[in-house]
Amino acid sequence: xDDLENELRQAMAEHVTGVSAPGTLxxxxxxxxxxxxxxxxxxxxAAAGVVVAIAVIPTYQAIRTQPVSAPGPAxxxxxxxxxxxxxxxxxxxxxxxxxxxxxxxxxxxAPVHSGTKPSRxxxxxxxxxxxxxxxxxxxxxPAGIDxxxxxxxxxxxxxxxxxxxxxxxxxxxxxxxxxxxxLKGPADLGFAPPVTEHAKVHGHAALRAAGGPAVGQVxxxxxxxxxxxxxxxxxxxxxxxxxxxxxxxx
Amino acid sequence: MGHPRPIDINRAYDGRSxxxxxxxxxxxxxxxxxxxxxxxxxxxxxxxxxxxEDLLQTALEKAYRHWGRMKPDANPEPYVRKILVNLSVxxxxxxxxxxxxxxxxPPETPTASETGTVELxxxxxxxxxxxxxxxxxxxxxxxxxxxSEAETATMLGCxxxxxxxxxxxxxxxxxxxxxKSAQAAASRG
Numbered sequence: 001x002d003d004l005e006n007e008l009r010q011a012m013a014e015h016v017t018g019v020s021a022p023g024t025l026x027x028x029x030x031x032x033x034x035x036x037x038x039x040x041x042x043x044x045x046a047a048a049g050v051v052v053a054i055a056v057i058p059t060y061q062a063i064r065t066q067p068v069s070a071p072g073p074a075x076x077x078x079x080x081x082x083x084x085x086x087x088x089x090x091x092x093x094x095x096x097x098x099x100x101x102x103x104x105x106x107x108x109x110a111p112v113h114s115g116t117k118p119s120r121x122x123x124x125x126x127x128x129x130x131x132x133x134x135x136x137x138x139x140x141x142p143a144g145i146d147x148x149x150x151x152x153x154x155x156x157x158x159x160x161x162x163x164x165x166x167x168x169x170x171x172x173x174x175x176x177x178x179x180x181x182x183l184k185g186p187a188d189l190g191f192a193p194p195v196t197e198h199a200k201v202h203g204h205a206a207l208r209a210a211g212g213p214a215v216g217q218v219x220x221x222x223x224x225x226x227x228x229x230x231x232x233x234x235x236x237x238x239x240x241x242x243x244x245x246x247x248x249x250x
Numbered sequence: 251m252g253h254p255r256p257i258d259i260n261r262a263y264d265g266r267s268x269x270x271x272x273x274x275x276x277x278x279x280x281x282x283x284x285x286x287x288x289x290x291x292x293x294x295x296x297x298x299x300x301x302x303e304d305l306l307q308t309a310l311e312k313a314y315r316h317w318g319r320m321k322p323d324a325n326p327e328p329y330v331r332k333i334l335v336n337l338s339v340x341x342x343x344x345x346x347x348x349x350x351x352x353x354x355x356p357p358e359t360p361t362a363s364e365t366g367t368v369e370l371x372x373x374x375x376x377x378x379x380x381x382x383x384x385x386x387x388x389x390x391x392x393x394x395x396x397x398s399e400a401e402t403a404t405m406l407g408c409x410x411x412x413x414x415x416x417x418x419x420x421x422x423x424x425x426x427x428x429x430k431s432a433q434a435a436a437s438r439g
Binding site: 004007008010011013014015019020021022023026027029032 | 274277278280281282285286288289290293294299302303306307308310311313314315370371372374375378389390393394421424425428
């Protein structure tokens with residue numbers, strides 16, 4: 001036994017003869033430690049970012065965004081987690097002084113009868129509601145448009161229309177929701193200007209004014225029996241489609 | 251060998267003490283002084299030189315992480331050595347699928363010659379590498395580090411009886427394999 005142990009000792013001593021640690025060993029260990037610390041910090045920051053993205057941002061949006069929403073005929077609610085899913089952005093409320101709204105006369109007149117009392121909501125958010133449990137969300141308001149709207153509802157025979165209007169220093173926006181079982185295409189809304197071009201809103205076929213004083217209008221059939229017309233002041237003509245795409249109907 | 255080696259490893263590390271902390275300079279001094287001895291132990295524990303350097307760097311990094319909390323008057327070497335041994339055992343377990351420690355060069359078949367003693371030592375090292383990680387660690391600590399059975403047991407976190415049995419089995423295995431190698435060499439010669 002002793003011979004083997006001694007031989008093993010000698011063998012191990014011979015095996016490691018000439019082995020010496022490099023002079024950079026301590027520095028490399030420290031650098032390795034620093035890399036580990038940096039890597040862990042990066043992972044921690046990334047994990048925190050993911051947590052923020054998953055939890056905080058939707059919560060923030062639910063609290064801070066003021067969607068143009070309404071629960072239907074029961075009234076409106078200001079903000080809410082469920083209503084924000086269809087809201088792409090918080091509309092800017094900064095108004096540009098000196099820019100006055102364009103004349104509303106450029107928008108076609110709607111066949112609205114004063115069946116309901118016009119409403120005026122505070123500037124915390126607006127909604128467009130059509131009688132019959134239809135609600136609309138206006139997810140984008142251009143700068144210089146106040147979020148408070150003025151709404152009117154009315155009906156002509158079987159057709160029920162709600163018209164809401166937003167104004168501000170930058171101009172105006174008008175949205176009309178028309179409920180009529182006879183609606184088959186955008187032209188059936190009755191607001192089509194003389195010169196139109198085809199467009200798409202929410203994936204639906206739309207008609208958009210292509211020239212003349214009616215430029216700044218687009219209309220489409222959101223679903224069977226429900227049509228939408230959106231008009232903006234000429235000063236907001238470039239943002240027409242964005243406003244239209246921001247309209248959500250529940 | 252012949253370096254200071256306190257018996258109580260746990261006394262080297264005191265996570266609660268905030269007084270008189272060790273600094274970077276003492277770490278550099280320690281590595282410069284004891285790096286070679288630690289690297290030799292690492293090489294015996296894991297076989298290949300490159301693996302030994304990597305193992306030692308990992309152990310030193312772990313030690314550096316807690317360096318500031320070690321008592322300044324305690325010898326940190328047992329602490330670092332314990333990290334080294336634990337790393338080598340756990341790493342070998344991870345690579346158990348290979349069954350054998352990676353070797354820098356393929357094992358040579360011993361041949362009979364006049365320098366039979368030298369070759370016997372080479373075969374011993376090769377057979378040592380083929381032992382299980384824990385048995386190898388026991389033999390390295392007992393016969394290279396000259397640790398007592400109690401110190402080895404403390405280092406490995408096991409009982410003295412386990413150290414005794416592991417050492418006896420390791421030596422028996424070496425003796426058995428050495429016998430087979432000697433027979434094979436004799437038949438070739």
